[in-house]
Amino acid sequence: MRALVLGFLLLLGACATSPATRPDPSGDTLDAVARDYVALILEIGEREPGYVDAYYGPPEWAEAARANPRDVPALIQGAASLTERLNALSVAGAEPAVTQRKAYLLAHVSAAAARLRMVGGERMRFADEAEALFGVRPELRPLSDFDPILAEIDRLVPGEGELSARVAAFRGGFQIPTDRLQAVFDASIAECRARTIRHIDLPANERFTLAFVTDKPWSGYNYYLGGAASRIEINTDQPIFTDRAIDLGCHEAYPGHHVYNALLEQTFVVERGWVEMSVYPLYSPMSFVAEGSANYGIDLAFPGDEAARFERETLLPLAGLTGAPVQQKAELNVLVRRLARAEYTIADDYLAGRIDRAEATRLLSRYMLTTPERAAQRVRFIDTYRSYIINYGLGRDVVQAWVERQEPDHWRGMETLLASQMLPVDLL
Template identity: 75%
Template sequence: MRAFLLGLLMLVGACATAPTPAADPTGDNLDAIARDYVALILEIGEREPGYVDAYYGPAAWQEAAKASPRTVPQLIQGAATLTERLNAVPTRGVEPAVVQRRKYLLSHVSAASARLRMLSGEKMSFADEAEALFGIRPELMPLSSYDPVLAEIGALLPGPGSLADRVTAFKAHYVIPKDRLQPVMDAAIAECRRRTVRHIDLPANERFTLSFVGDKPWSGYNYYLGDAASRIEINADFPIYTERAIDLGCHEGYPGHHVYNALLEKTFVRDRNWVEMSVYPLFSPMSFVAEGSANYGIDLAFPGDEGTVFEREVLFPLAGLDPSTAEKKAQLGALQRRLARAEYTIADDYLAGRVGREETIARLSKYSLADPAKAAQRLRFIDTYRSYIINYGLGRDVVQAWVERQGPNRWDGMETLLSSQILPVDLLP
């Protein structure tokens, strides 16, 4: 009878109240556990602002979390109880998707437990934290291993002054004027969408709004609102380059975060009533897939030199810029991409207290080839999100390798990933 009533509550979600734990393990099931998982995540969000990146389940569940959130110790115990319940759910003879669902929930409850322990004061190393939260352990390379890449960039842009200054001066020619940001971003996102919908079927009502903001630790953000809608915000405090318009259009929109969330909502929440996918905890394995696929989506939508061609033929005229050295800019971008993981080593030293703030800004400036103000903004991101930074470069590389192993049609592999509960560990060879 309890299982029947819980199933009935699923069908009348619009009238649902806060999830109620299933006290009797013998009558437990993944649907009941999933509802209690949603309650756990929403209540953690009340203890850590920003932890819940998106939620579009029953409003009553969110109201209940706000009205009476458990304490952090109680939430830690709640996560342990969910783990016990998940481990007790039988998997023999059930369809593979259900086995994966249980595995997915176990992984996300484990990440939630780790985040709660951090909130209660537990300290972890950078690599331990990344593995606990996102399900992948990053390799931390010595900074000296990136020096040959700096030498290649120095040869590409010879001249007086520091390398970061030379890169900043060169890229200054490709800053989109603020009064032209809107048409350039509109064109970039439209092209990202055009290239995506040729390969991936999106919900008919999918849409987004775009706005420019300031005073943020990030350069762009997608706030998924549910019902296939997103609010995309672009930080206009710092210069936005033409190639960055493509990056942001793909990463935040198509085939990035907007597409990922819309496909998850359709596949799981709408079609299967799997409510765990109606909430997105930021510090979870979900973010490794989200950020990795969003970054790989740039290369997927604009393979080879197609991004450079689009910049030269469309974005440069819209921005009123000279395209004469666009190819050299593309070479620089490819080299800078090889520096991306230097940030992990820098963050590890900084977060462990081995290197101070000013020296860390100098290191970020050197290895990201940014001016000190931009490096300071990046340190603000590290202060806020810590080991989350692994999800971009490492995430992109792991996602790319997995997609390419699926077969020659990379868009098919991408759509499979974006419509799944595939975990970071599943992406490894």
């Protein structure tokens, strides 16, 4: 299938050798702008640790950025200059892929400029920040909108005490013992991979390593290393449940972040020489597609009740658990997913200072139906990543809607998206 997708994309325009149909009188090109864009992103990464999520271009470019990074005002001016150059470049008569390349670069330079303003001290309202960085404006709904969902969950998980405590106790029956984490995750990721490679052709040398870590604000992370390789880390600060092993196996690996980065590298960097795709700025429209597709990939790989069946037949025995009510938990998960956007409203209030950390923790525990400890970890995530949280729930919903509008073969739509420079605005 990948050959068909690549054939289509190459037909749209293989512009490593033919940027735009009309050369700019100044001699500027998309390739030249792309090179300077990579330098900009790498230098921002020197001013904000963690901003560059992945880089697998020429090592000397990273060394140059480390040796002599511009200060923040100069970088803001550099972003403005790149925008001017891009706007001056004509793509009239160019192949659609070239037009898309220009749009992609414009959107990512705009996000970089917004992030630089934040590094310089500017603070935006939650929705404004999300739109500036990720290209999508989230709706902030009152928390009362989510109370009917809590009522449904209350009926599903009856008992005494706070609903969040009851749900946490119920989930505790699926907790993976520490000494069985490796076996459960190995089996889960292997199954995620087997289901993915039936539909998507991956580079022959694709591979990953898996490590368990602590003291992180996130539950899992994929560090893409280039050369079709990833390092996947799973945080064990909080209990991990058997269904979460499926989620993380798909999200971080197959068909999630590992596949996304491997296809981008193969399609653009290796086959076309489009250097802008050798760097991944975390706070950019790229993350909306990355996180949204990684979350949608869970449902794509395990449609219907297949995740529950795999969990019951394979993961629970590996975890040494028996008799856990998998079907009831699957019903619970469907309802909990509908609560996801409550987090945006809580984060908006917390980051704006309308509620303090204790209240944010309490509300997250209530509306995410989790323990105070896990809610506190989520507040730590919001402290670090702020409006990035929209990329998970809203991103999944937007990606799912786009993929399932394309054609009956949802895997083919997914592969087309993962091997493209499509922006969030293209998916809406």
